[in-house]
Amino acid sequence: MHDTQAIIHALCKFRDERDWAQFHNAKDLALALNIEAAELLEVFLWKTSEQANLDDIKEELADVFAFAFLLAEKYDLDVRQIVLDKLEKNAMKYPVEKSKGNATKYTDL
Secondary structure (H helix, E strand, O other): OOHHHHHHHHHHHHHHHOOOHHHOOHHHHHHHHHHHHHHHHHHHOOOOHHHOOHHHHHHHHHHHHHHHHHHHHHOOOOHHHHHHHHHHHHHHHOOHHHHOOOOOOHHHO
16 A cells, blocks of 8 residues: 555545544535635735744645545545646646746646
8 A cells, every 4th residue: 555545544544433424525525625725825824935834834735635635535536646647748738848947837838
């Protein structure tokens, strides 16, 4: 079992011990993911990146990861594979020779 699978297993064990799977439909997991991402943004509100509290960043980022992993588990997705697949697509959209050092969207390269 690789690290991602171990994390998902631990999350599911935690969820199942509390009988929370009944609340974890795909829509609500996606909503929770978005809410936690907003809470992560709040850590940076009115601050520079350097002023943001690292402990708060870790807490909120962990929540973001947790809901993302649970959503992937809901659809029986291999997190490692879907990220690698997306990297491959992005490599085609953003070839190094056009995008290196450039923040322009691929449609405008």
